[in-house]
Every structure is written in C-alpha cells, then in structure tokens.
Amino acid sequence: MKKLAFLGLGLTLALAACQRTPTPDTPLVRTLDFTAYDTADHKLRPGKSGKLSLDAEPEYIAVSGDSSLAYVTLQESNALATVDIATGKVTALKSLGLxxxxxxxxxxxxxxxxxxxxxxNWPVYGAYMPDAVAAFEVGGQTYLITANEGDSRDxxxxxxxxxxxxxxxxxxxxxxxxxxxxxxxxxxxxxxxxxxxxxxxxxxxxxxxxGARSASIWRASDLSLVSDTGELFERKTAELSPSTFNSQGTAQDFDTRSDNKGPEPEGVTVGVVGGKTFAFVGLERTGGLMVLDVSNPAAPAYVDYAHFIKTDADPKSGAAGDLAPEGVLFIPASDSPSGQPLLVASHEVSGSVSVYTVAADGKLSLKGRYQAAPFQYDKGVAEISAYDKASKQLFVVNGLTGSVDLLSLADPSKPTFVKSVSLSAYGAGANSVAIKDGVIALAVEATTKTDAGKVVFLNADGSVRGQPVTVGALPDMLTFTPDGRHLLVAGEGEPSSDYSVDPAGTVSIVNVAKALEAR
Structure with a gap:
C-alpha cells in the first residue's frame, strides 16, 4: 500500500508539473509610457503639457481572464488603454466620450x-473619468465595469x-x-x-x-460603451437614505456634494454567486455599497444598497459608522474562512473595515467590522485591502502611517488586528496592495512623489520577500494577472504641486518569478 501511495503521489506531482506553463522569459520589469500617443489627437482631456505621456495619470488596472491583456483607466484624461502583456505594448487607447x-x-x-x-435633467455633459475598473466574462466575452468618480487636475x-x-x-x-x-x-x-x-x-x-455619477459597462474588445446606470445611484440614495443624500456620509453634510461629483462612485469589484455575476460599487462620498446584477451587461440591474452609517452622529467622533469606502474586495466562497462569499469594504475617512456576507441574490448582510483605534478622522487609516486565503489575513493599507496593517479574518464576524508592518525603508508609504498565491505585493511611492516608486514583496507573516522592484513615479493600484506570472502597476506620475516637475504616467509589468529570485 505504501508503494502504491508513493506511485500515486508521484503521478499527481507529475501531472501538476505538466499543467504548469513556464514563466514567460520577460525582463524583471518593463515600464511603459504613452509617448507614442503624443502626436495624434485622440480627443482626450488636456493637461498643462498637452502631451499624453505627461498628462495621463494611470489610475487602475483590470486584467483579462486569460492573463493576456490589461485595461488601464487614465482618469484625468477620460480614457481607457489596452496593454498587451506579452509584448509590453499599449495596443489601444480610447476617449470615453461624454x-x-x-x-x-x-x-x-x-x-x-x-x-x-x-x-x-440639465444642459450638462459628464466626463466619465473612471477610477476603479474590473473585468468579467459573460457568454465568452470580456467586459469592463468602471466606477465613474471624476477627478480634476488641481x-x-x-x-x-x-x-x-x-x-x-x-x-x-x-x-x-x-x-x-x-x-x-x-x-x-x-x-x-x-x-x-x-x-x-x-x-x-x-x-x-x-465624473458621470454612475457605473458603466464597456466591451473590452473595442472599449465601446455597452450600458450605464444613469441616475440610478442618486435616485436610490435619495430613496433609501435621504438624510445623507450627496453628503460626506452624515446628515450634517446633506446635499453638500451635489455641486461636485455627487455620490462619487470610486471602487468597484465583481464576483459570481449562485451563477450570477454581481458588481459591488463603493460610493466614496455618500458612503455605502451599491450592488448590481451585471449578468446581462446591456442591462445592469439594481440589487441592493448597503451601508453602516449612523446619520445623526458627528463624523469626527468615531460614532458615525463607515465613511468613504476606498477599497472594495470580493472573496469567493471557495477562499472564504466562513465558506460563504464575502465582501470587504475599507473606509479611508472612518478608518474602518467592514465584512459583509453576500447572499445568493447578491444582497449584503453586515457580518463583522474592525475599527482602527485610536480613532483618526479622515487620515486614510484603512484604504485598500487584499486577502490571503492561506493565512486568513487581510492586508490593509494604512495611509496615515504609510504601513500595511494585518488583520485576522479567521472569524469574519470579528476582524482582529495582528500587527503593522512599516514600509518606511522603501519610501513615503504604501498606496495599494495585492495578493496572489501567498505573495503580497505593495506599491510604495518615493519620499519625493515625482521620483520612481517601488514594489515591495512580503510573506504572509509580514517579513520581506525578495528585493524591491523599481517602477514608475507614484505607483498606485497594482494587480496580479490571474495566472500569477505578472504584476501590473499603475504609475500615476502626478506633477509636483507647482508643476515644475511632471513625470510620465506609466504602466509597469513585473515578472513575479524573477522578482522573487535572489538578486
């Protein structure tokens, strides 16, 4: 029996080895810019320089399910770009229109x-100017959903x-x-x-x-508009939480954001539950999470609006609940510590992380909540979160300290602080975090934000793994390809406050295997 067991184990390992495709022989890091698009008129929103390579500020990245293409939001330029990961080239660029x-x-x-x-209705146009973007597949076709926040050059x-x-x-x-x-x-x-x-x-x-105060669905193949939620977000918040309509999350701020981006949808993620594809959109200003059924991309349907807010509380007291969702994370049932699909929302103003159970119909139920203490109002204490299923931990970017905070999610009803890992040795602090197969990657901006940033890799216990990788200026969102071979980093390249230094906007493609090798 031992011999048979040994042979069975050997066969399993051999099959696993055959199923693994070798890592593409790409350089450690390839950092792309948009200089090739400087000469032609692509009808993009201009910045001070009038050159896309400098004016473009890549914000967020989604990757196709086959790990071949990346889709990048150029928020201030009101555009989407497509990157071929194998060739390391920007292959398409499109203005999103109005x-x-x-x-x-x-x-x-x-x-x-x-x-x-x-x-x-008013005689006004809205530039979509999306922040977050997520990719999903329906009927063998890839679609993108964007949270149309809007952002100015100020x-x-x-x-x-x-x-x-x-x-x-x-x-x-x-x-x-x-x-x-x-x-x-x-x-x-x-x-x-x-x-x-x-x-x-x-x-x-x-x-x-x-901004367009909405979520939009785009066809990935040609970046054409498929559908938009129109005025749905304002209508639903007016109906379900009228006292906090277009506010900063509390009744004290009622209607104060109507003149500037309204509910301000910022974060978006997608997940499949019960055979349906749902999108979860965080409303940064009004607060709360909109749930849409996007199983039919041409007709996204409203499912739920969930928020944990005490409307009459002073937001600076720490008693007002969840304010300003920045990061939205879906954890499928197969990875969840509870065996149920979960949604995690990180809130930069209230410094809280809330965990919701996602029902088969897409509706959300608050399951657990972590509140950073001591309370720090509007300091970015909880920005972007990523989940490591092996250690059952959340890694949460802390914008106040520039570190990453580790929270145990072993019991989703009681997210518990484990420790904080400082990244000060690598720059000013972390902006974003992503996790794949136990590898934790963090985007760290330079002490001088116009200088090149770094990607730092950690183990699940917070110890450093490998050497940091240099990427473009002001690295923000980063994401692994589904196959885990590459890490893509959006380098915003924001100018200095007086505009005397204006680095290029970039997209960096990191070969993960080479990044983890001894160097």
Missing part, C-alpha cells in the same frame, strides 16, 4: 444651495476647475444663461475649464462636469 445629462434617465442634482433633493501650477457661475456662457448655446447661473440651478456646479470653449472664442460652448 455622458449627456439632458437625456431622460441621466439627470443629476447640480446644486448644493437649493436645500433639497432635486434630480433633474495644482498650484495648473488647475482645470471652475464653477458655472464664473463662466461666460455662449449666448447661442445657452440663451437662458442668467437663469442657469443661479446658485439653485447650475451656478454652483463645478465643471472643466479646459473642455468648455470648443471654438476658441473665449466663452463656454458646453458644460462638462467631472
């Missing part, structure tokens, strides 16, 4: 001074924000300009100064707001 808020179903509340919820050396009341509106395009520029109408709405004058005559021919 959402028309004058069309039925695309309304918005545009004023923080009207004293009420007032979702309606530096001492260059800014592109202006309120509608401060613009000279073109009399032909806006015959009722005086009415529109009232505070209770569009006067308070923050729009883009660089997108306003389309004919160069010095007045505003169109109004383009930052």
């Amino acid at each position: 959402k028309d808020h004058s069309k039925a179903g695309n309304g918005l509340d545009a004023s923080d001074k009207d004293g009420k919820i007032n979702i309606r 530096y001492k050396g260059f800014g592109d924000e202006v309120r509608v009341a401060k613009l000279k509106l073109d009399p032909t395009a806006f015959p009722n300009a005086a009415e529109l520029q009232q505070d209770a109408a569009l006067g308070r709405l923050t729009v883009s100064s660089v997108d306003a004058d389309t004919d160069g005559d010095g007045d505003a021919d169109r109004l383009v707001a930052f």
Whole structure:
C-alpha cells in the first residue's frame, strides 16, 4: 500500500508539473509610457503639457481572464488603454466620450444651495473619468465595469476647475444663461475649464462636469460603451437614505456634494454567486455599497444598497459608522474562512473595515467590522485591502502611517488586528496592495512623489520577500494577472504641486518569478 501511495503521489506531482506553463522569459520589469500617443489627437482631456505621456495619470488596472491583456483607466484624461502583456505594448487607447445629462434617465442634482433633493435633467455633459475598473466574462466575452468618480487636475501650477457661475456662457448655446447661473440651478456646479470653449472664442460652448455619477459597462474588445446606470445611484440614495443624500456620509453634510461629483462612485469589484455575476460599487462620498446584477451587461440591474452609517452622529467622533469606502474586495466562497462569499469594504475617512456576507441574490448582510483605534478622522487609516486565503489575513493599507496593517479574518464576524508592518525603508508609504498565491505585493511611492516608486514583496507573516522592484513615479493600484506570472502597476506620475516637475504616467509589468529570485 505504501508503494502504491508513493506511485500515486508521484503521478499527481507529475501531472501538476505538466499543467504548469513556464514563466514567460520577460525582463524583471518593463515600464511603459504613452509617448507614442503624443502626436495624434485622440480627443482626450488636456493637461498643462498637452502631451499624453505627461498628462495621463494611470489610475487602475483590470486584467483579462486569460492573463493576456490589461485595461488601464487614465482618469484625468477620460480614457481607457489596452496593454498587451506579452509584448509590453499599449495596443489601444480610447476617449470615453461624454455622458449627456439632458437625456431622460441621466439627470443629476447640480446644486448644493437649493436645500433639497432635486434630480433633474440639465444642459450638462459628464466626463466619465473612471477610477476603479474590473473585468468579467459573460457568454465568452470580456467586459469592463468602471466606477465613474471624476477627478480634476488641481495644482498650484495648473488647475482645470471652475464653477458655472464664473463662466461666460455662449449666448447661442445657452440663451437662458442668467437663469442657469443661479446658485439653485447650475451656478454652483463645478465643471472643466479646459473642455468648455470648443471654438476658441473665449466663452463656454458646453458644460462638462467631472465624473458621470454612475457605473458603466464597456466591451473590452473595442472599449465601446455597452450600458450605464444613469441616475440610478442618486435616485436610490435619495430613496433609501435621504438624510445623507450627496453628503460626506452624515446628515450634517446633506446635499453638500451635489455641486461636485455627487455620490462619487470610486471602487468597484465583481464576483459570481449562485451563477450570477454581481458588481459591488463603493460610493466614496455618500458612503455605502451599491450592488448590481451585471449578468446581462446591456442591462445592469439594481440589487441592493448597503451601508453602516449612523446619520445623526458627528463624523469626527468615531460614532458615525463607515465613511468613504476606498477599497472594495470580493472573496469567493471557495477562499472564504466562513465558506460563504464575502465582501470587504475599507473606509479611508472612518478608518474602518467592514465584512459583509453576500447572499445568493447578491444582497449584503453586515457580518463583522474592525475599527482602527485610536480613532483618526479622515487620515486614510484603512484604504485598500487584499486577502490571503492561506493565512486568513487581510492586508490593509494604512495611509496615515504609510504601513500595511494585518488583520485576522479567521472569524469574519470579528476582524482582529495582528500587527503593522512599516514600509518606511522603501519610501513615503504604501498606496495599494495585492495578493496572489501567498505573495503580497505593495506599491510604495518615493519620499519625493515625482521620483520612481517601488514594489515591495512580503510573506504572509509580514517579513520581506525578495528585493524591491523599481517602477514608475507614484505607483498606485497594482494587480496580479490571474495566472500569477505578472504584476501590473499603475504609475500615476502626478506633477509636483507647482508643476515644475511632471513625470510620465506609466504602466509597469513585473515578472513575479524573477522578482522573487535572489538578486
């Protein structure tokens, strides 16, 4: 019997070895930029330089299920880019265009001074400007879903924000300009100064707001728009949590964000439960999590809105609940410590991490919650989280300390602090974390943010694994390919505050096997 068992073990190992494809012979790191797109007009939102290589600020990355292609959001440029991982080349770039808020179903509340919820159509466009993006497959096709947060370029050396009341509106395009520029109408709405004058005559021919206040689904093959949630997020928060509508999460801030990006969808992830594909969208300002059934990409359906907020509490007291979800993480049942699918939301303002159980119909039930102590309001104490199934730990980026905090999730009803791992030896601190097969990767920005950043690899106990890898300036989101062979890093390359230094926006492709070799 021992001999047979030994032979069986040998056969299992041999089969496993045959199933593993060798790591592609790519360099340790390939850092790509967008200089090839500097000369042509791709109808992207311009920055100060007018060159995409400098103006593009890669924000977030999703990867196709076969690990061949990466999709990168260029938030401030209002664009998506496709990267071929094997060749290390940007193969496609597309402006996402504008959402028309004058069309039925695309309304918005545009004023923080009207004293009420007032979702309606206006002669305004919205630049989608997505932050997070996630990839999913339906019917053999790859789709992307984006959280259309919006973001301006707001530096001492260059800014592109202006309120509608401060613009000279073109009399032909806006015959009722005086009415529109009232505070209770569009006067308070923050729009883009660089997108306003389309004919160069010095007045505003169109109004383009930052973000689309929605989630959108795009066809990965050509980056074309498949569907958008329209005004759903504002409608549902108005219906289900009217006292915190377009707020900072509490009743004290009611309607204060209507003039600037509204509920501000930022994080998004997808997961399959009970044969259905669900998307989970974090609303950074209003707070809470929207759940959508995206099994039919052409018609995303509302499922749930879950949030743990005490609307009448002082947000600075630590008693207001979860404020400002930054990271959203889906843990499938097969990896979950409870055997149930879980959703983890990390909150940068309240410094809390909440764990939800995902039911078969996609609805969320709060299961457990961790509150960092002592309470630190709006210090980024809990930003992005990643889960290691072997150790049953969450790794949570702490923006206040620049470290990563380890939480035990062995009992999801009681997430428990284990320890904090400092990354100060490598730069100013971590921005993001990703985990694959027990390898923990962290994006660490340089002490001077315009300098090259690093990726640091850790073991599950927080000890350093291998040597750090140098990547582009201001590395932010990072993700492993599904096959675990490569790690992709979005290098935002933000300029210095006075715009005297403006590094290129980059995408770095790290060969994981080589990164973990002794060097």
